[in-house]
Amino acid sequence: xxxxxxPTVAEISLxxxxxNIRAFRDRLDAGTKLLASVKANAYGHGAVWTSRCAxxxxxxxxxxxxxxxxxxxxxxxxxxPILVLGYVxxxxxxxxxxxxxxxxLYRDDQLDAIEKLPERGPKLKAHVKIDSGMGRLGxxxxxxAERFLERACKLPQLEVEGMFTHYAxxxxxxxxxxxxxxERFATMVDYVARHGLPPTIVHAGNSAAGIxxxxxxxxxxxxxxxxxxxxxxxxxxxxxxVLEPVMSLxxxxxxxKTLAAGEGISYGTRYFTERQESIGTLPIGYGDGYSRMxxxxxxxxxxxxxxxxxGTICMDQCMIRLDDAxxxxxSPVAPGEEVVLFGRQGDxxxxxxxxAAKLGTINYEVTCMMAARIPRLYxxxxxxxxxxxxxxx
Ligand SMILES: Cc1ncc(COP(=O)(O)O)c(C=O)c1O
Numbered sequence: 473x474x475x476x477x478x479p480t481v482a483e484i485s486l487x488x489x490x491x492n493i494r495a496f497r498d499r500l501d502a503g504t505k506l507l508a509s510v511k512a513n514a515y516g517h518g519a520v521w522t523s524r525c526a527x528x529x530x531x532x533x534x535x536x537x538x539x540x541x542x543x544x545x546x547x548x549x550x551x552x553p554i555l556v557l558g559y560v561x562x563x564x565x566x567x568x569x570x571x572x573x574x575x576x577l578y579r580d581d582q583l584d585a586i587e588k589l590p591e592r593g594p595k596l597k598a599h600v601k602i603d604s605g606m607g608r609l610g611x612x613x614x615x616x617a618e619r620f621l622e623r624a625c626k627l628p629q630l631e632v633e634g635m636f637t638h639y640a641x642x643x644x645x646x647x648x649x650x651x652x653x654x655e656r657f658a659t660m661v662d663y664v665a666r667h668g669l670p671p672t673i674v675h676a677g678n679s680a681a682g683i684x685x686x687x688x689x690x691x692x693x694x695x696x697x698x699x700x701x702x703x704x705x706x707x708x709x710x711x712x713x714v715l716e717p718v719m720s721l722x723x724x725x726x727x728x729k730t731l732a733a734g735e736g737i738s739y740g741t742r743y744f745t746e747r748q749e750s751i752g753t754l755p756i757g758y759g760d761g762y763s764r765m766x767x768x769x770x771x772x773x774x775x776x777x778x779x780x781x782x783g784t785i786c787m788d789q790c791m792i793r794l795d796d797a798x799x800x801x802x803s804p805v806a807p808g809e810e811v812v813l814f815g816r817q818g819d820x821x822x823x824x825x826x827x828a829a830k831l832g833t834i835n836y837e838v839t840c841m842m843a844a845r846i847p848r849l850y851x852x853x854x855x856x857x858x859x860x861x862x863x864x865x
Contacts, residue, residue, distance in 0.1 A: 476847040476861040479724035480756045483815070484517050486525045486852045488716035492699050493529035495713050496682055500693060505673060507533035507555060509696035511541055516761075516839035517700055517719055518848040518860055520548040526699065527552040533574075535694055539564045542573040555599060555634075557694075559609065565589065569596035574633065576601045577624060578610045589629045599634030600624060600671065602660050604653040606640040613656045618663050625669050634673035634692075635664060642680035643705035650681070654688045661690075680704040683712050702824065702835045717824065719839055720815025721762075721846075725774075725807050727753040728794060737791050738783030742768065750794040750804060751782065754811055759787040761841035762813060769830045773812040774805060776820035814838070 497506055508526035510519045523534050523545050534554045536542045542554045553574060560568055560575040562585030568575050569589065577583070577598035586596060600621055603610030611617035625632050637657045641649040657676055664671050677689025679698035697704050701717035730750050737743040737751065745751075754772070758764040762785060770781040774797035782791045794805040810817065814824045828835045847861040 475864065476859055478755055478847075479722075479726070480754075480760060480846055481722055481849050481859075482516070482842050482846050483720045483722055483849045483851060484521065485716070485718050485720075486521065486850055486857075487854070488701055488718045489517075489522065489525050489699060490529045492701050492715050492718070493526060493531060493695070495715070496693060496695055496698065497530045499682070499686060499713065503691070504689070505532040505675075505692035506530065507535045507675070507692055507694045508699055509535040509557075509678075509694055510545070511535060511537035511557065511696075512840050513844075515697065515700050515836060516842040518850070519545055520550070521848070521850050521858065521860065523548070523550045523552065531695075533692065535696075539568055539573065539575075543567070543571060546571050546573070553597075565596060569594065569629075572597075574599060576609065576636075577630075577632070578602075578620075580620070583620070583623060583627065586627055586629050591628045595631040596629055597631045597633045598624065599636050599673065599675075600632060602635060602637040602657055604637040604656040604676075605649065606638045606653075608638070610637065613660045617660060621660075621664065621669055621671075622667075632670050634675065635660065635671040636673075636675045636690075636692075636694075639676065639678060639681055639685075642678060642685060643708055645707040647685060650685060650688065654685075678704070680708050683708045697836055700839065702839075705834075706825075717815060719824070719842075721756075721813040721842065722815070723754050723756045723811050723813065725752040725792075725794070725805060725809050725811060726755050728805060728807055736783075738786060740784050743783035750798075752792045752794045752805060752811075754790050754792060755788065756813065756846075757786045757788045757790055759843065760846050761838075761843045762790070763831055763841065765831055766827065770813075770827065771822065773817040773820050773822050774809060775802075776818040778820075778822070 508531035510522050513519050514522035535557050537558045555574045574597040578601040601610035639650045673691050675690040675692035677693050681689050682693045701715045731745045733747045735745045756762050764785045767785045771778045777797045779792050779796040814822050824835050824838050828838050844862050849856050850858045
């Protein structure tokens with residue numbers, strides 16, 4: 473097990489992740505596949521352990537944003553099929569083919585480069601990307617996309633295994649835009665069926681669609697945020713699937729002191745003690761992804777009670793008021809006591825969505841922001857089975 477010497481950790485419950493994935497698996501028809509999206513270091517949860525966990529929990533595919541992410545997972549020994557959801561440049565195609573990585577295909581220069589690959593050897597697998605209204609990647613439905621598909625399906629180096637699109641607004645209560653996208657995508661699905669073209673895995677759904685639009689995900693659900701136990705927005709129907717947050721961000725008090733009234737705290741002394749106050753120092757800051765923009769706004773859990781972060785959050789440290797955690801007759805908070813920045817502490821919960829709201833962003837970004845220098849502790853059957861700390865290997 474890797475070591476680490478700073479008490480700041482992101483605890484990742486593989487137990488919760490497994491239950492979240494199975495909750496979706498159980499909702500899908502037997503023939504529908506599940507892709508676990510592990511891009512961006514598995515939304516901050518760590519790509520390698522997350523990929524393993526997802527594969528064990530029944531994921532048929534892993535999804536990443538670019539080829540290097542796929543190669544990281546292959547190098548860790550994972551054999552589950554991997555789909556690169558984003559752009560793979562022509563110079564990456566031979567590598568993708570050699571390492572058994574499936575690519576998203578939508579550009580003519582990709583086809584030109586594939587045509588030049590040797591015909592012998594295993595085929596490069598690809599899923600053709602259709603832009604049905606996200607305005608991001610993919611071919612617009614219509615004759616040009618049809619010609620592209622026809623050309624792709626004829627290349628001997630290529631297996632066009634799938635075709636997919638992505639919903640832009642499936643997380644909103646009003647599903648009108650998603651239905652429009654589904655109809656546009658259906659024109660391409662019809663074309664494939666009418667012409668007997670090979671794509672067999674035709675897929676459209678992210679977590680939000682998996683929750684609210686199960687009839688419109690096609691043959692594979694691409695599950696991202698919700699495998700991490702988080703809902704894609706406040707507008708999806710939460711009662712449809714019960715999720716458990718997977719990541720908790722934890723640290724410890726590393727210094728505790730009592731200051732008289734009127735003492736300044738942190739850079740710029742944006743906070744002065746209002747009376748005699750017990751101040752705790754935490755070894756976490758914006759260099760860890762605990763954004764400076766939370767200064768003067770964030771709360772943390774100590775002894776299951778909320779206490780405020782005081783003054784400016786530094787790069788590696790920040791300060792909290794300890795008095796608020798102590799009830800009459802209890803001992804003062806001492807160095808070494810656990811602090812939860814988001815997640816669960818006993819019965820108390822500080823949801824990641826609370827930090828996201830304070831930052832004016834979404835839960836996705838907060839977990840993605842957790843820096844590589846925070847060790848990830850993986851918990852299975854209630855026990856820490858691995859600590860991943862890229863700083864010292
Ligand atoms: C193409 C594609 N499919 C699926 C997903 C998973 O989405 P979510 O995390 O909302 O489930 C993403 C994530 O952004 C994506 O870009």
